[in-house]
Amino acid sequence: MTGRAVAIVGGATTKFGVRPLTWAELAQEVGAALFREVPALTTEDVDSLFVGAAEPERFAFQSHVAPLAAEQMGLRPHRIIQRTELACASGQSAIRSAYAAIASGLSDVAVAVGVEKMNLPSMAEANASMACVMDRAWDGPAGATAPPFFAMVAQRHMLEHGTTEEALAAVSEKNHRFANANPHSQFYEKTFSREKLLRLPVIAPPLRLGDCSSMTDGAAAVVLASEDHVRRYTRTPAWIRGTGQYSDFHNLANAGSLTEWPGLTRAAHEALGRAKIGIRDVDVAEVHDCFTISEIVEYEALGLCPPGQGGTFATDGRGDLGGDLVVNPRGGLLGCGHPLGATGVAQAVEVFRQLSGTAARPAENAEWALVHNLSGSANVHSVMVYQRGGAA
């Protein structure tokens, strides 16, 4: 790794769900939670702020959200303040940007925050905003949104590999069960058996309601510090050891086979290579289960199982507690909800808790963690690799 070592030294999330509050109030709530979670942090410490927000212009009629978030959180950043936008991966983009700034020496202590307010009086308007993520001029007029796109991925995966609806339900059941232990999740204390999931209404065939993540209001924040500053905040940092990203296409005409996501394989290879580990070394993974089929294709593209066997990986519980590794112990996007800009940051909060031994669903003796976000129609993949505590 070049540059200074960087770690996450603490983090917090708001409650995720349909929340009766505004974008700015979400930022205030997460700011208050962050300073409670990281008692040694002062507002003066934070020299830089990166704000992951996918569509505040559409969902909250608000641009220039970085200074808005800073004001809500009581911060006056003096080195870097900016917003990062990469649709569903806007939050991880904020973390990656903070990481790069600290590694380069430009920043010492930075906050990466993700905020998204998605539930509006008109959900048709909110759905139109979601559809803007696609190539709106060429795919948009037909009504391209995420559910029918990922439904086509599922349809082709079923055709080519014999993947079943039961395999999709297995992913959903696992992630909703994990979300049961997470009081901040949208579906906290709600249970979904595989049988119940298979009876939920179809949203975009073959995907049912339980195969899709929700429209969610929520925010999450983490503090990142350089190796010289880490000890001031925690004895159990989560060190960033590698990161990778790949952007493959945008228009759906260029989506390839649908069932293979080579961009994820490349991004993970880059991130794991920088960390000098292999996928088998990963103990816990937070992957982007915007839809159940996504997690299944991700098992394959990450190299956790051979191509086509992601469905079996799910039904065999190999991503469950006691499996090969624990996938989405936070509850995933399916169980926690998916406030676009907040999701990637909330995953990092979970990784920090997993590696510092404070997670609600701890993976056993976890040392290495991987975080993956896709954005849009799985056309961009973003991956980060973290290592537990110890020396820089």
Place this chain on the structure above:
Amino acid sequence: MTVDLPRRRTSTGDAPTPDASSPPRADPAPPTERKSGPARPFLLDFVPLESEKDTRLARFFERLAAGRLSTTRCARDDLLHWPPRTACPRCHSEELSWVDLPESGRIYAFSAVLAGAPMGMEADVPFAVGLVDLDGVPLRLFGRIEGRPWADLAIGLAVRVEPYDVGDGRWFYRFRVVD
């Protein structure tokens, strides 16, 4: 700034600057009734702006209105593009020519929107969408699929390209199952 200048709003809509040195004066003008209601802005929708003053691809929409689905091909390296372009993504040449695309194809994958349609498309629910491999060219286009309920569609089913007027003079394309 002198204290006697009247308060005014800047073009960016900033709030007037409070002046601590002089007490606020009573506004001599009677309060006016607010005439405007909630803003009803012109909303861009998902159909592109198609005229020559809006896009360099106006030719695409003119041809579409004449019943022909077309795209651009690079004169330098022969690359066929989708969507149509103004510069080639491979060699960056801006010398592109228009070519007609086949009017027939087969469904590669499909689904349907049964809920959660974007604003303006709620009345269309349920509607089918899919990826269609056009016959004889290496292009797979996304679009609406008409002519059969979604439950009666199948991968491999033959469809044809159907240009249509979206209702306000703009044109787009969709697919229709060949009977």
